[in-house]
Amino acid sequence: MKRHIVATALLALATSWGSITGARAQSDTLFLSTQLRPVDETTLFRSLVLNAAPQKVTYAVEEPAAFTVRVEAETKAGKRTVSLLGALHGEIQPLVATSLDPVDDLVAAARAAGIPDNLITLGKLGTEKQQYIPWMQATYVMAAKKEALQYLPASADLNALTYAQLREWAANIQAKTGKRALGFPAGPKGLMPRFFQGYLYPSFTGGVVSTFKSAEAEAMWAEFKALWAHVNPGSTNYDFMQEALLAGDVMIAFDHVARLKDALIAAPNDYVTFPAPAGPKGRGYMPVVAGLAIAKDAPNRPGAVATINHLLSAKTQTTVAANLGFFPVMKADLPPDLPGGIKLLVEGVAKTQGAKDALVSLLPIGLGAKGGEFNKVYMDTFQRIVLRNEDIKTALAAQANALKAIIEDTKAPCWSPDKASSGPCPIQ
């Protein structure tokens, strides 16, 4: 009798366990992301967005390095736990070859949601298939403390600044206050490479790869080095400019909107936002896209699809914009009562996109796993020329070889603003 009871209990336990785990595998979508990692943002995203999703979604965040390791390891071991992936364009890129399940079936829905075609095409990552669906947008802007405006050169228009005027402005501040008040996110986790690729190079040379060691590029580095004399030397430690602004270390800063947000939200009345400066070839700017991809052999593809659809709804997109500062991937009316800091960001982005001389640079396409080394080329060039005082021509020639090796390895054709090429993007 006793034994019988035990056996029944065990059986009941086993079946209920089975049903628990089984049910969990079906109802729960594991969503692994490199975005919205700061605790406060993760918490907001879970409570405001995912709790309203049609199915239960478990949102786990991961640093980009661990993200790649995990997804690749699951692929190699042939056992998938993650269904939905959320990451930046550049972070999804290395996974294309091994770990993604193309989402061509979702393109129609993405179009219907109002995502423009050029953005959708970006999600192909230079392949034939749709690798990710655009999720959120952002870009880079400049922010300045209002107290810095008194030093702005008289001839300069804040919303149509040139690099020469920015230098004059920073030099004025230094002359009057003794402070080097301009800051860039050139720390180990800062997004400085994107400044070179999306802003400096296009503005001065009209290209990123093909013009890498052109005469214009030489002039550009000379000018940037002169500008650097007025840049706060703490810049090589800054990962997020919001902290340098909040601390008062710098008064003018360039960074990704999400990395300026805290400062602007903390004191919206103290700041102005404006587009990055222009050079001889225009006002370079780079839209940033975070995408949603489905992992190969996802345990819950339907759940991932449902979650993507939920995230693309206009309501979700505006909620994210109003609370987290990432912008909708489609045209959507943001609520008029945005918090002051977010409003500043929206203004900065609008001014950037609407600038007459705006010159759009796309994120690198077709570099696969070499995207990281591509960034390194620009950072190494910066270190050599600006921080270590190496001869500009020599440094550019040496780094051009590294760049050439990457391009030839991946056979990546030029992407905008470089002129389209039939083969691998040539370096002049």
Added chain:
Amino acid sequence: MNARRLLYITGVVALIAWIIVPIYLIALGAFSGRAGVFRWPKSLWPGDATFAAMQVFLQVEGVWKAALNSVIVAGLCMLFSVLLGAPAGYALARFSFRGQTAYRLLIVLTRAFPLAILALPLTVNFIRVGLYDTTLGVALVHTALAFPFAALVSSSLFMGIPRELEEAAWVFGCSRFQAFMKVVLPLALPGLAATAIFAFVISWNEVFAAAVLTVRERTLTAYLLTVLSESPLHFRFAGGFLLIVPSVLFIFAVRKYLFAMWGISNR
């Protein structure tokens, strides 16, 4: 003599301050909120304390489960490290055997190779054998990290215990095992406790393996520290402080085992 005594006391106090002051300052940062973190010049005394940042951490979904996982992982790591480390240490201390140097090198090798670089093959292997996303799996990796400490520290412990004591016990008819249990172990116990405490602390503070090898079964450290580097500064202080507190309290709670070792040198 008095001047020397003064010098000596000053030294002790100065070294106490050297350790305590930075801890005090991070606590100050943790409780001073967004405004306080960026104030200049900063006050070195606590002003208006706020628990806001700390609260955000404590309310993050799943934080208590993560804390429980951390305790489980650290506990297992402690157990495994001593079980593997003490015999290894004893062998290194009492015997000269062929391959001893190679074995020592193997032990050190474990710490000489940056773990993060091993993450990819390790994760693949763990998924294959079903240890992925389990507390046991993380505990095993942490044991690999703690083992060199356990083995080397216990070996120097056993070396310091005269082998004559043990041999005397043999003479009185104890078996090797009995002699170890009755004579050597009691002497070595405080030191072994110290290695266990190391293991606990190493495991508690380890981020990378804990983050890569788990998704649902996160440890507290993986839960908090991975997001620390990119959260606003006052959150970072709060998170950093929150992680320091339990391990410091743990060391305090077990300090008897760690440090009651002075008495026995009167033997």
Added chain:
Amino acid sequence: MTNSRLLPYLLVAPSVVFLGLLFVVPLVQTIVIAFTDQGGASLAHFRKMAGDLNFGLSLRNTFLLVAVVIPLQIGLALAMAVMLQKLEKGRDLVLWIWTIPLGVSDLAAGLVWLAILQDRGYLNSALFALGLIDGPTNWLSYENPTTLFIGIVLAEIWRATAIVLVILVAGFQLIPKEYNEAAEVFGATGWTRFRKITLPLLKPSLQSALILRTVLAFEVFAVVYALGGRNYPVLVGEAYTWMRDSQNDGVAAAYAILIMVISLAATLLYIRLLRTKPETQA
């Protein structure tokens, strides 16, 4: 007799199996990655490493840091251990406080010292209050490599001396008091006793402490990055950067192997220099 010859092997066997499965297997897999390129055996990753902008600098920086930090830590830990021995009251409490950094992760330690040393940190606030500086001063920028280095050394000493201390304390407790008492009877001064009795008897503990600390010092990373950013490249930092930012596992593995070789060489050196034969034990 066979029993006692086999015994050491039986004792180490579980750990060998454990380390073999958990560590050696992925290690070998990683070494394979480092030595292959596009499917064939190759030294390409090592050549790329050696040709890298930061290679020489990070090698130099790492050795400099190890050479400065380790002797300071050993000296400080020895001093602390001696002080503890003389302490009559509150030994537990003092030792507990001195070992608090054991419980502080290196990420948190980096944070602590960043809070102290940054432009508007607590150090500058204190210096400002004393009238020693006029305003925020950046000690950690690439323009001040000396103060940056001192900052990193301070943080490392704060963070990682406790482990040396605990190992040495564990060693101290095993030195029979009679030795010192006997020496005192024969009129030896404190310094002589320390040099002739304590230090030699402490050799096994010193060896363990040196090996562990040196190996760990070659792995310093979090604190250096928190304080120095890109300004003070070290080997492990470069390995992580190659893996994390440049996404090139091959070069990262090459760096890791280099670090391992250096650490092993240091370990062998210590084993040789501080040789303690089991038979000649006290």
